[in-house]
Amino acid sequence: MRPGTPQHRDLFCRTFIDTHVVFEPEALPWPDLEPKYLERLRDFPLWGYARAIEQRAGRMVTAFAQTLDDPLIREAVAVQGVEETRHGRLMTHVLERYGIAVAPLDISDPPARREDFLIFGFGECTDSFVGFGAFAVARQKQLFPDSLLAIFDNVLYEEARHIAFFINWWRYEEARAGRDRMPQRWLDAAKYHVRALIGTAKGASDGPQLPELDGAQIKRMLDGLTPVMVLEAALAENARHMSRLDSRLIKPILMPTLARLAVVALRMLPPRAEAPATSRLQPVGTPASQSAA
Numbered sequence: 701m702r703p704g705t706p707q708h709r710d711l712f713c714r715t716f717i718d719t720h721v722v723f724e725p726e727a728l729p730w731p732d733l734e735p736k737y738l739e740r741l742r743d744f745p746l747w748g749y750a751r752a753i754e755q756r757a758g759r760m761v762t763a764f765a766q767t768l769d770d771p772l773i774r775e776a777v778a779v780q781g782v783e784e785t786r787h788g789r790l791m792t793h794v795l796e797r798y799g800i801a802v803a804p805l806d807i808s809d810p811p812a813r814r815e816d817f818l819i820f821g822f823g824e825c826t827d828s829f830v831g832f833g834a835f836a837v838a839r840q841k842q843l844f845p846d847s848l849l850a851i852f853d854n855v856l857y858e859e860a861r862h863i864a865f866f867i868n869w870w871r872y873e874e875a876r877a878g879r880d881r882m883p884q885r886w887l888d889a890a891k892y893h894v895r896a897l898i899g900t901a902k903g904a905s906d907g908p909q910l911p912e913l914d915g916a917q918i919k920r921m922l923d924g925l926t927p928v929m930v931l932e933a934a935l936a937e938n939a940r941h942m943s944r945l946d947s948r949l950i951k952p953i954l955m956p957t958l959a960r961l962a963v964v965a966l967r968m969l970p971p972r973a974e975a976p977a978t979s980r981l982q983p984v985g986t987p988a989s990q991s992a993a
């Protein structure tokens with residue numbers, strides 16, 4: 701399907717709106733957790749940051765939707781705002797239900813211009829890919845019971861829908877403005893990815909600050925893992941989520957491409973840099989073919 705056409709817009713908006721699932725976080729089947737799982741949950745150092753990021757995203761995306769002229773795109777972006785706001789509520793519920801003591805972070809109203817949505821959207825492509833890898837590791841190492849992982853799997857599927865919607869919206873807009881050409885498209889995408897990464901690393905002036913982790917916390921989180929294992933797990937998980945989306949949609953490919961290149965480069969390093977084959981994480985699901993973004 702050609703980007704920029706009314707058919708393209710109808711596809712990426714309708715598939716997004718139609719796959720929205722109505723639910724209340726408090727009504728999900730939250731399991732009672734054994735002490736070892738509770739301890740692991742409470743040990744995770746990024747709860748406050750993650751909740752603040754979702755709350756901020758909910759406000760920003762909802763505000764951005766109201767600035768859009770096209771009623772169908774406006775409706776779709778508003779649905780994303782509902783889902784991001786719900787992610788924030790879901791995080792709050794996790795903290796309350798499992799007794800995780802985290803003080804709420806102050807979030808001022810974020811700016812919601814087109815440029816802000818672009819940085820946010822490309823940042824989501826990176827964050828979601830990292831989230832896919834972290835989730836795959838948690839599942840493969842059985843860090844939490846399946847009943848809890850199933851809830852977070854659905855959250856990550858919503859994020860996969862968000863980034864696919866975002867990439868299609870961006871391609872639609874760029875095509876209509878006559879800018880949908882290579883290599884300019886890749887350069888623009890790379891520029892927004894970098895701006896999002898810088899914002900995350902430095903902490904946006906009006907956004908939550910990434911907390912400093914000590915060496916012991918990082919060691920516990922990455923215990924027994926190599927970069928290749930995490931990258932391969934993220935790639936397989938990304939493919940699994942993308943395969944659930946309509947095959948006619950454009951899929952984000954910058955992060956998967958960089959991850960594949962990194963795997964190739966890491967495999968060329970001396971053997972000690974890589975884990976033995978028997979300890980590699982096993983991918984789950986069937987990898988999907990990726991469309992060019």
Ligand SMILES: [Fe+2]
Nearest residue numbers: 754783784787
């Ligand atoms: Fe979210």
Ligand SMILES: [Fe+2]
Nearest residue numbers: 784824859862
């Ligand atoms: Fe999202």
